[in-house]
Amino acid sequence: MLCGYETTGMSNDYPEKRCATCQTNCRNGMMILVGIIAGLVFAAVMVLLFINGFLPNLFPVILAVLVTGLTALFAVPTAAFALRDTSVKKQCLRCHFGGLFFGIIGTVLAAVLTLAADLTVGVIFATVMLGITAFFFAYLLVSILFVTLCAVDS
Numbered sequence: 099m100l101c102g103y104e105t106t107g108m109s110n111d112y113p114e115k116r117c118a119t120c121q122t123n124c125r126n127g128m129m130i131l132v133g134i135i136a137g138l139v140f141a142a143v144m145v146l147l148f149i150n151g152f153l154p155n156l157f158p159v160i161l162a163v164l165v166t167g168l169t170a171l172f173a174v175p176t177a178a179f180a181l182r183d184t185s186v187k188k189q190c191l192r193c194h195f196g197g198l199f200f201g202i203i204g205t206v207l208a209a210v211l212t213l214a215a216d217l218t219v220g221v222i223f224a225t226v227m228l229g230i231t232a233f234f235f236a237y238l239l240v241s242i243l244f245v246t247l248c249a250v251d252s
Contacts, residue, residue, distance in 0.1 A: 126193045133197065133240040140236035141229040148228055149219065156217045156228065160209050163235050167205035170238060174198060174245070190248040198245055201238035208234050 147153050174195075208231040215224040 126197060129194060129197050129241060129244040132244075133201065133237040136240050137233035137236040141233040144232040145225055145229045148225060151219050157213070160212050160217070160228075160231060163205060163231060164209035164213065166235070167202055167209060167238060170198075170242065171202050171206065174202070174242075177249075187249060190251075191245065194241065194245045194248055198238075198241040201234055201241045204234035205231070205238045 144153070148156070153159075208227060212224070212227040212231045215221065215227050217224050217228075
């Protein structure tokens with residue numbers, strides 16, 4: 099396994115040649131970096147707004163985040179099976195699915211725990227869970243963007 103793709107049947111003489119397609123199609127490291135940065139920024143903004151009382155009723159928002167995560171959990175595999183069977187597209191999607199499912203599972207679990215918390219200003223658990231939910235939701239959106247770009251580009 100090299101660059102995250104199967105390399106069976108290829109010669110071991112030129113590893114840089116084998117990775118040429120990986121480097122052009124697989125931007126998994128970029129997705130992770132952009133997802134983490136976007137998640138941290140979004141979480142910080144949401145927590146600051148929540149602490150200062152600018153987000154009075156978060157229940158509908160967290161519920162919408164949960165529904166988005168569950169929709170992505172069922173829609174993404176369905177879309178992957180519906181795509182045409184080209185090897186470049188499959189390799190690109192395989193490259194990004196790990197990060198996408200990390201964002202989906204994190205979003206769903208964090209949203210459920212946030213809904214279980216008492217969403218009032220001043221409760222530390224609610225503030226922490228809101229930050230974690232915001233982080234995973236932003237990471238999910240970035241991963242969906244990268245998977246969509248992957249499906250469109252290749």
